Amino acid sequence: MSPLFLFLSFLALLSALGVVIAKNPVHSVLFLILTFFALSGHYLILNAQFLAAVNIIVYAGAIMVLFLFVIMFLNLNADTEPKKPIMAQIAAVIAGGSLLLVLVAALRNVEPVGYDAATFDSQIGMVDRLGLVLYDQYLLPFELASILFLAAMVGAVMLGKRETGERNF
Secondary structure, three states: OOHHHHHHHHHHHHHHHHHHHOOOHHHHHHHHHHHHHHHHHHHHHOOOHHHHHHHHHHHHHHHHHHHHHHHHHHOOOOOOOOOOOHHHHHHHHHHHHHHHHHHHHHOOOOOOOOOOOOOOOOOOOOHHHHHHHHHHOOHHHHHHHHHHHHHHHHHHHHHHOOOOOOOOO
């Protein structure tokens, strides 16, 4: 395993842990952005440049701005946070421990394999290959998704449009 992979894995795990442990919601979102950057580094190692760029643009950019907006809009603080009962905390620890146990049991006998240099295709994660597959094999689902998005945009405009004489307050 390369040192870059180990560093990115360590960074992703540590920042994901920071998302869960951070008391301040803004710090939690910042840790989540760091996790997305580490995962984009993994995509680059896997020669999937398009996925790395989309991960940064869509998730670390747009969605994190939305999360920060919602957090600041709600004005969350420790005073308004209700105290969780001890049984809920115990149930959360048991559920998390069970998930960790299942993951360790599932990955116990996994043996990572390297790649064969003779059959390795360095162009597999490039945008032109993705476009060919998307518009060749998955053209119908792609077009159906675009029609669905268009209908959602028209619906959002229609719901947001004010009638004459209508007031917001």
